[in-house]
Amino acid sequence: MEALNGLLTGFGVILTPANLYLCFLGSLIGTLVGVLPGVGPLAALALLLPVTFTLSPIGGMVMLASIFYGAMYGGSTTSILLNIPGEAASVVTCIDGHQMARQGRAGPALGIAAIGSFIAGTLGVVIMTFFAPAIAAAAIRFGPPENFALMVLGLVCTLFMISGSTIKGVLMMALGFLTAAVGLDVVNGRERYTFGSVDLSGGIELLAVVIGLFGVAEILSNVETMAKTTLLADRIRGLWPSLADWRASWRAILRGSGLGFMLGMVPGGGPVTAAFMSYALEKRIATQPDRFGKGAIEGVAGPESANNSAVAGSLIPVLSLGIPSNPVTALLLGALIIQGIQPGPLFIAQRPDLFWGIVASMYVGNVFLLLLNLPLVGLWVQFLRIPYRVMFPVVLLLCVVGTYSANKNVFDLWVMLGFGVAGYVLRKLEYDLAPFVIAFVLAPLLEQSLRQSLVMSPDGAMILIKRPVTALLLAASVALTFLMFRRRTKTEGGLP
Amino acid sequence: MFERALNVFWIVLGAASAAYAWSLGVVGPAGPESGLFPFIASTIVSGAGIILLLRPSTQVRAPNFPRSSGLWRVLGVILGLIVMAAGMPYLGFSVASFITMIILLRTVDRSSWLSAVTLAFLSTASVFWLFGHLLGMALPRGPWGW
Numbered sequence: 001m002e003a004l005n006g007l008l009t010g011f012g013v014i015l016t017p018a019n020l021y022l023c024f025l026g027s028l029i030g031t032l033v034g035v036l037p038g039v040g041p042l043a044a045l046a047l048l049l050p051v052t053f054t055l056s057p058i059g060g061m062v063m064l065a066s067i068f069y070g071a072m073y074g075g076s077t078t079s080i081l082l083n084i085p086g087e088a089a090s091v092v093t094c095i096d097g098h099q100m101a102r103q104g105r106a107g108p109a110l111g112i113a114a115i116g117s118f119i120a121g122t123l124g125v126v127i128m129t130f131f132a133p134a135i136a137a138a139a140i141r142f143g144p145p146e147n148f149a150l151m152v153l154g155l156v157c158t159l160f161m162i163s164g165s166t167i168k169g170v171l172m173m174a175l176g177f178l179t180a181a182v183g184l185d186v187v188n189g190r191e192r193y194t195f196g197s198v199d200l201s202g203g204i205e206l207l208a209v210v211i212g213l214f215g216v217a218e219i220l221s222n223v224e225t226m227a228k229t230t231l232l233a234d235r236i237r238g239l240w241p242s243l244a245d246w247r248a249s250w251r252a253i254l255r256g257s258g259l260g261f262m263l264g265m266v267p268g269g270g271p272v273t274a275a276f277m278s279y280a281l282e283k284r285i286a287t288q289p290d291r292f293g294k295g296a297i298e299g300v301a302g303p304e305s306a307n308n309s310a311v312a313g314s315l316i317p318v319l320s321l322g323i324p325s326n327p328v329t330a331l332l333l334g335a336l337i338i339q340g341i342q343p344g345p346l347f348i349a350q351r352p353d354l355f356w357g358i359v360a361s362m363y364v365g366n367v368f369l370l371l372l373n374l375p376l377v378g379l380w381v382q383f384l385r386i387p388y389r390v391m392f393p394v395v396l397l398l399c400v401v402g403t404y405s406a407n408k409n410v411f412d413l414w415v416m417l418g419f420g421v422a423g424y425v426l427r428k429l430e431y432d433l434a435p436f437v438i439a440f441v442l443a444p445l446l447e448q449s450l451r452q453s454l455v456m457s458p459d460g461a462m463i464l465i466k467r468p469v470t471a472l473l474l475a476a477s478v479a480l481t482f483l484m485f486r487r488r489t490k491t492e493g494g495l496p
Numbered sequence: 497m498f499e500r501a502l503n504v505f506w507i508v509l510g511a512a513s514a515a516y517a518w519s520l521g522v523v524g525p526a527g528p529e530s531g532l533f534p535f536i537a538s539t540i541v542s543g544a545g546i547i548l549l550l551r552p553s554t555q556v557r558a559p560n561f562p563r564s565s566g567l568w569r570v571l572g573v574i575l576g577l578i579v580m581a582a583g584m585p586y587l588g589f590s591v592a593s594f595i596t597m598i599i600l601l602r603t604v605d606r607s608s609w610l611s612a613v614t615l616a617f618l619s620t621a622s623v624f625w626l627f628g629h630l631l632g633m634a635l636p637r638g639p640w641g642w
Contacts (some may be wrong), residue, residue, distance in 0.1 A: 051631060168542050171506060174540035178513060181534040190530045192520060193513075216577070223604050224562045224568040389605040393597050394619045396573065398579055400593065401635070403629050414580035421574060428559040429499055447533040451510060455527040 003130045006348075011311065012357030019062055022055065023361045026063035027368040030070015034086045036379045036466055037222075037388070039395055041087055042269025042328050043215035045208050047402035057339045058354050062361040064335055068120060068328055069311040072271055073369045074302050076113035077380050078151035079107055089271035089307035092279040094293060096299030103295050107238035108245050112297055113304040114373040115241070116249065120257035120305035123367040125326035127261055129359055132348070136320035140344035144456065145463050147322075147344075148449035149473035151442055154323040155435070156477040157267035160484045162432040169435045172426075176439025177446075179204050186444045187451055200412040206334045207406040208415040209440060213433050214327070215399045216420025219392050221427065226389065239374055241297070251299035252282050256305030263306070264313020267438070271307035271314070278306035284308055319343055319355060322445065327434050330441040347391050384394065498559055503549040510542025572603025588638025589628070594620045 013019065035046040047065055075090030080097035090378065093113065100109040155173060162169045182193040183203025194200040197388030241249065259281060260274035282302040283292045292299050314330075317323045322344035324330035336343050341351060348355045373380075403416045423433055457463030465471050516539055520531030562570055575601040583592035597616035601607040607615065627633040 012558065030595070050633075054631075165548075167547050171541060171544035171548070174510075174537045176543065177537035178534060181537065185530040188530060190520070192534065194529055216573075223573055224566040226569065226604075304529065381525050389607075390615065392573075392604070393576075393600040393615070394623070396576070396600065397593055397597065397619060397623050400577075400596075401589075401623060403542055404584075404589075404628070404635070405633050410581060410585050410636075413577070413584070417574070417577045417581060420577070424570070425559075428561060429502065430557070443533075450533065451528045 006352060006356040007131065007360060009131055009352055010358075010360030011363075013058060013353050013357035014062065014360040018117040018414070019357070019361070020364065022059045022063040023066050023365050024368050026066030027070040027372060029063075030067040030072075030395070031369065031372050031380065032383065033067060034071035034074020034090070035077050035383050036386075036391065037084045040214060040218065041068050042331060043211060043218065043395075043399070044071065045067055045328060045331050045335075046210040046215065047398050049207055049331070049338075050402060050405035052107050052335065052492070053338070057336070057341060058357045060335065060339065061332070061354065061358050062365075064332055065315070065358055065361065066365040066368075067093075068332070069308060069365060070369055070372075072121075072311055073114060073117050074380065075307075076089025076117070076300070077110060077373075077377065078384060079103065080109045080113065080266040080300070081381065082384060089275045089310075090304075091272075092275045092303045093300055094297050094495060095279070096294070096431055099293065099295035099333050100297065105295065108241045108297065109300050110377055111239035111374065112241045112245060112249050112301045113371060114239075114377075115340070116253045116256065116301045117304040117308040117373075118365075118370040119253050120260060120309040121312065121369070122363065123257045124261050124309035125359060125362040125366070128243055128312045128316055128362075131315045132320045132355075132359075135316060136348045138347045139321055140349070142345055142469070143467075144449040144452035145283060145467050145470040146473070148446065148453055149464065149470040149477070150321060151323060151446045151449065152270060153473050153477045153480075154317065154325070155442070156480050156484075157269075157441065158325075158435055158438055160480055161266060161269050161273060162434060164430045164432050166484055168340030168429075168431045172431055172433065173255070173435040173439040176316045176436040177443045178435075179209070180443030181447075186448050199409065202407070203438075205403070205406050205409075205412045206331070206441065208403045209405050209419050210327070210331055211399050212416040213423035213437065215402075215434075216416060217423030217427060219396055219399075220420065220424040222388060223392060239377065245297050248297050252278075252302035252340045253305045254300040255281060256302040257309040260309030261313040263317050264310030265325065267317065267323060267325040267477035269309040269310065269314070274310035274313075275303035278302040300394050313317040315358070319347060321345065322347070325439055330438045396456040404463055498561075499557075500549065503545050506545030507542050507549065510538045510540070510545060514538035514542065569604045572600060575603070586638070588640075588642065589635040590620055590624050590642055592637050593623065614624045618639050 016032050029044065033039050033041055044067055052063060071087050072089055074088035076093050076097060078084055078086035079090040079093035083093055083098040085091040097109045145454060157164055159169045180201055185192055191201055256278040259278050263269035263274040263277060270273050279299060279302060282298045283289050286292065314325045314329050317325050318329040318333050324333045333343060402411050402415060406412060426433065453463050454460060514535055517531035517535035521529035522532045522535050523529060576596040579599060580596040581591050583595065594616050597619055598612050601612035601615055628635045
């Protein structure tokens with residue numbers, strides 16, 4: 001009942017012309033970002049973050065959140081028609097979606113992707129409506145030691161879920177902590193790692209880091225190959241799936257919704273993992289698994305549902321606990337902090353308008369996205385005609401403007417360039433960059449919690465073991481670390 | 497070879513950073529000091545670097561860095577950004593981004609001079625109009641006032 005009252009408050013907040021416009025604008029930009037290959041939701045959020053500083057916190061967050069889930073909708077269009085993922089969570093849609101397009105079934109593939117996304121997105125928000133307040137209520141008694149242990153568990157979960165080497169993930173995370181330490185000490189205001197530089201005394205700018213690592217590095221990777229693509233269909237007909245398509249897809253949509261939501265909540269999970277896991281699940285339980293890879297509609301319906309549901313799931317830990325589960329939610333957390341709002345267990349109680357406004361906007365946004373992605377699919381197809389060689393200089397210019405606009409400081413452009421080149425090289429060496437960004441955003445909170453815990457304890461670090469919730473969370477972290485290293489050593493036959 | 501060198505870099509970086517963090521103070525009479533958290537992070541960087549360096553050579557893959565035309569395109573983008581960052585305080589946003597766009601279009605796309613200049617002008621003007629005029633963002637201006 002409390003959740004329903006909250007939701008009504010949220011609709012009261014969102015159903016104003018200004019907020020509806022921002023929700024629609026975010027959905028539109030999100031779809032465009034999803035459709036255009038080479039521009040991910042993270043880079044788009046980072047580019048538009050400075051624009052939201054001029055908006056109210058609710059308007060800004062509604063727009064940023066709608067870009068995030070809008071990109072999940074749009075990504076499938078490029079995967080199906082060009083065999084290139086519009087964004088990372090749509091990689092798996094290329095497999096069967098593009099095969100369907102080659103067989104002249106681009107319409108049903110796009111249709112089931114959009115409808116599955118709508119169903120899963122809406123189901124995800126429904127679960128979020130009831131689940132997030134319950135988690136926040138349970139965590140409301142947490143003090144600094146519990147917050148510290150919870151963040152440690154979140155970081156360990158991130159490492160557990162990353163692709164590639166765990167040690168490289170640990171290294172990236174530690175580098176994220178170190179980079180965040182540059183500037184003023186969060187507790188006593190003392191300068192660290194600034195070496196007398198005025199530019200460094202304010203710390204390393206989050207936007208410069210994110211735009212560098214995920215915007216510039218992505219452009220560098222793309223210009224290296226500059227592959228030519230073939231658009232499979234100019235005009236899309238017959239978007240509504242047939243009865244046989246529905247029979248084959250509805251279970252996959254429901255399974256994808258549930259799986260995506262759960263994986264979205266796990267730190268390190270999120271839309272990309274959810275889409276891959278859903279595809280693997282559908283293939284495993286299929287009566288004819290050999291159909292997969294040859295245009296099986298379940299191979300589109302499941303993953304597309306999963307990546308949308310995962311968005312709702314991934315917003316739960318960040319809004320109810322203040323812990324981001326992936327780089328996009330880390331940036332959303334950063335956006336809230338810049339606005340002077342600290343997400344965490346008290347967030348729902350202190351800012352019900354903001355929390356419930358974001359939740360309500362997701363119901364509305366999903367409807368906008370269904371309308372944008374079904375009747376307007378022909379418009380998005382025309383965007384796919386823009387060659388990347390024309391698009392990337394403009395995106396690069398936007399990266400520069402987005403970075404500069406945060407502090408009006410040219411030094412940030414050098415930081416962006418440095419992180420862009422570093423991100424490009426590290427990707428080549430198979431370093432996962434997600435732990436870096438999550439650690440960079442969480443570092444001030446983690447350090448503050450650790451130091452507060454140690455100050456309030458007469459027994460030093462023993463406070464982390466003596467408090468039952470803290471001990472339980474840290475024990476879970478240790479167990480997960482043990483499992484992680486054991487699994488990697490077994491599968492890779494050497495060092496993790 | 498490159499990855500081995502990078503692992504050595506991580507070890508040195510972590511060690512230097514740990515030494516600096518130690519100089520800030522790790523634990524004092526009033527409890528944890530400014531250096532504690534960075535010291536822990538630096539130690540992890542060095543430790544991870546050592547583990548990566550000790551991996552058997554069979555587990556170290558040579559990175560697939562670009563060659564010939566791919567390398568030129570990547571360097572073209574980096575050069576464009578260097579020109580942008582170095583030129584913006586003196587030339588202003590419009591001129592610096594116009595020059596950057598021409599560098600990008602000539603080196604990466606190998607566009608003709610005419611199409612590079614046209615596209616550079618159109619995209620610079622559009623971005624300047626959108627952010628500088630419509631969104632009211634204070635973009636740096638050159639000595640000529642724009």
